[in-house]
Amino acid sequence: xxxxxxxxxxxxxxxxxxxxxxxxxxxxxxxxxxxxxxxxxxxxxxxxxxxxxxxxxxxxxxxxxxxxxxxxxxxxxxxxxxxxxxxxxxxxxxxxxxxxxxxxxxxxxxxxxxxxxxxxxxxxxxxxxxxxxxxxxxxxxxxxxxxxxxxxxxxxxxxxxxxxxxxxxxxxxxxxxxxxxxxxxxxxxxxxxxxxxxxxxxxxxxxxxxxxxxxxxxxxxxxxxxxxxxxxxxxxxxxxxxxxxxxxxxxxxxxxxxxxxxxxxxxxxxxxxxxxxxxxxxxxxxxxxxxxxxxxxxxxxxxxxxxxxxxxxxxxxxx
Amino acid sequence: xxxxxxxxxxxxxxxxxxxxxxxxxxxxxxxxxxxxxxxxxxxxxxxxxxxxxxxxxxxxxxxxxxxxxxxxxxxxxxxxxxxxxxxxxxxxxxxxxxxxxxxxxxxxxxxxxxxxxxxxxxxxxxxxxxxxxxxxxxxxxxxxxxxxxxxxxxxxxxxxxxxxxxxxxxxxxxxxxxxxxxxxxxxxxxxxxxxxxxxxxxxxxxxxxxxxxxxxxxxxxxxxxxxxxxxxxxxxxxxxxxxxxxxxxxxxxxxxxxxxxxxxxxxxxxxxxxxx
Numbered sequence: 124x125x126x127x128x129x130x131x132x133x134x135x136x137x138x139x140x141x142x143x144x145x146x147x148x149x150x151x152x153x154x155x156x157x158x159x160x161x162x163x164x165x166x167x168x169x170x171x172x173x174x175x176x177x178x179x180x181x182x183x184x185x186x187x188x189x190x191x192x193x194x195x196x197x198x199x200x201x202x203x204x205x206x207x208x209x210x211x212x213x214x215x216x217x218x219x220x221x222x223x224x225x226x227x228x229x230x231x232x233x234x235x236x237x238x239x240x241x242x243x244x245x246x247x248x249x250x251x252x253x254x255x256x257x258x259x260x261x262x263x264x265x266x267x268x269x270x271x272x273x274x275x276x277x278x279x280x281x282x283x284x285x286x287x288x289x290x291x292x293x294x295x296x297x298x299x300x301x302x303x304x305x306x307x308x309x310x311x312x313x314x315x316x317x318x319x320x321x322x323x324x325x326x327x328x329x330x331x332x333x334x335x336x337x338x339x340x341x342x343x344x345x346x347x348x349x350x351x352x353x354x355x356x357x358x359x360x361x362x363x364x365x366x367x368x369x370x371x372x373x374x375x376x377x378x379x380x381x382x383x384x385x386x387x388x389x390x391x392x393x394x395x396x397x398x399x400x401x402x403x404x405x406x407x408x409x410x411x412x413x414x415x416x417x418x419x420x421x422x423x424x425x426x427x428x429x430x431x432x433x434x435x436x437x438x439x440x441x442x
Numbered sequence: 443x444x445x446x447x448x449x450x451x452x453x454x455x456x457x458x459x460x461x462x463x464x465x466x467x468x469x470x471x472x473x474x475x476x477x478x479x480x481x482x483x484x485x486x487x488x489x490x491x492x493x494x495x496x497x498x499x500x501x502x503x504x505x506x507x508x509x510x511x512x513x514x515x516x517x518x519x520x521x522x523x524x525x526x527x528x529x530x531x532x533x534x535x536x537x538x539x540x541x542x543x544x545x546x547x548x549x550x551x552x553x554x555x556x557x558x559x560x561x562x563x564x565x566x567x568x569x570x571x572x573x574x575x576x577x578x579x580x581x582x583x584x585x586x587x588x589x590x591x592x593x594x595x596x597x598x599x600x601x602x603x604x605x606x607x608x609x610x611x612x613x614x615x616x617x618x619x620x621x622x623x624x625x626x627x628x629x630x631x632x633x634x635x636x637x638x639x640x641x642x643x644x645x646x647x648x649x650x651x652x653x654x655x656x657x658x659x660x661x662x663x664x665x666x667x668x669x670x671x672x673x674x675x676x677x678x679x680x681x682x683x684x685x686x687x688x689x690x691x692x693x694x695x696x697x698x699x700x701x702x703x704x705x706x707x708x709x710x711x712x713x714x715x716x717x718x
Binding site for chain 1 (some may be wrong): 561
């Protein structure tokens with residue numbers, strides 16, 4: 124059932140950036156000595172004049188991006204998700220979010236799927252930090268094709284954007300591209316009546332796999348790719364709650380502050396139904412990405428198990 | 443050789459007037475930072491009225507304008523005073539400092555006043571933003587210069603030195619920093635809290651062209667600002683030795699007035715001392 128692996132979302136980010144650079148001379152890129160990992164190297168090779176490697180100095184990087192943006196540039200600033208969000212949070216708060224500067228922060232190596240490098244390099248809470256900044260659009264694409272669209276949409280959007288991408292090759296979700304990508308609009312990948320699985324990033328492929336497992340057990344699961352965490356597609360969430368009566372949210376992030384929290388808030392406000400959450404409750408550790416995803420409960424099996432329990436719980440409640 | 447149609451005496455008179463504005467707006471607001479505003483005002487007066495910066499009050503976002511960032515954002519009364527004097531904002535706005543439902547935020551805010559170039563107040567951020575602007579000027583082949591005033595206490599922030607390193611690395615000749623070296627920070631004398639000395643040697647070591655002046659000597663300020671405009675392939679910094687609370691006897695070197703507004707009686711005394 125495993126889907127074929129495509130390119131890493133960080134790879135797609137780097138290529139999309141170079142593409143955009145060819146189309147729009149106003150795009151500038153900053154990186155903090157990680158361009159070979161964040162893949163901004165493609166842009167750097169093609170447009171050395173518009174690329175600023177600031178060295179290992181994230182706060183300065185984000186401040187410079189704000190200054191470039193305040194002077195009419197579309198500034199993309201990249202580092203590992205944990206570094207850029209944690210080390211430059213104050214700069215993101217005042218110089219970007221509050222000031223409304225047209226800066227796009229792209230955090231790569233998000234989540235625990237970065238693997239062997241371990242906790243110090245993992246983005247466990249980057250999405251929550253981005254969400255805590257008013258004005259930031261927050262995007263978490265699922266695969267290479269969707270990343271390309273997300274980067275393009277971010278460049279077109281006027282204002283701060285955070286995009287979270289990952290290190291490993293991502294399972295292909297969009298085989299024929301992702302032409303219907305729109306900021307703030309969930310993509311329904313599969314319809315269903317009994318439960319809705321809402322996911323983003325790598326967990327979208329896992330949710331699709333989980334839906335197939337559930338189908339074999341006679342449970343019909345809807346799958347939503349919630350690539351935009353803010354502005355959240357509350358209509359799609361409410362519709363899912365009304366029509367399927369139960370929701371499982373899956374994300375590669377601490378559950379306290381990410382997609383799960385946002386969806387739970389929308390559900391509580393608009394149409395309360397029972398929910399379950401698949402994600403992190405604690406920091407992870409070093410290890411092979413697949414092994415980490417298993418150990419920390421971020422697999423299709425984990426999503427399917429929560430969905431089954433939720434559906435049974437509802438049936439018992441109805442009886 | 444300074445070529446300016448404005449005389450030193452005129453500028454000194456303007457600075458004295460703006461000092462009166464500063465103490466008055468702070469007294470009305472009932473809070474704010476007199477010490478660091480009064481230490482900075484001579485330099486700001488020279489920048490805005492000494493034929494140094496190019497700007498257009500009718501078009502504050504003119505693309506080719508020179509930029510000024512007040513990185514030590516708590517000295518915003520000094521910035522508001524020059525913006526009013528230059529015609530960017532009406533003078534009566536000054537008496538609305540820190541009041542709700544007005545644009546006169548307690549620290550500089552780009553959202554509220556178009557002539558404010560960067561939201562500051564979280565210390566250490568301004569030089570990075572200024573560097574970004576200086577690079578944008580180069581990319582767009584525009585002639586504008588960027589001036590950033592930083593504080594001495596602020597210089598304890600690591601980001602200042604990240605920006606200093608990057609600015610010389612990127613060879614931005616159109617970026618000038620001005621250090622308002624008034625020797626006090628909130629908790630006391632900077633030499634006792636966290637010394638930034640040897641500050642001239644530090645900036646030189648970071649690859650900057652450095653000039654040291656008396657930050658209240660209008661002639662020296664003007665000469666230094668014109669020196670900074672000379673073409674070079676490195677950023678420049680003016681280390682301006684200043685007196686905190688300068689111009690008001692009981693505020694000078696009295697760190698109680700770092701972040702405390704004058705009372706009505708203190709205001710009257712200050713205005714008397716600052717009279718034309």
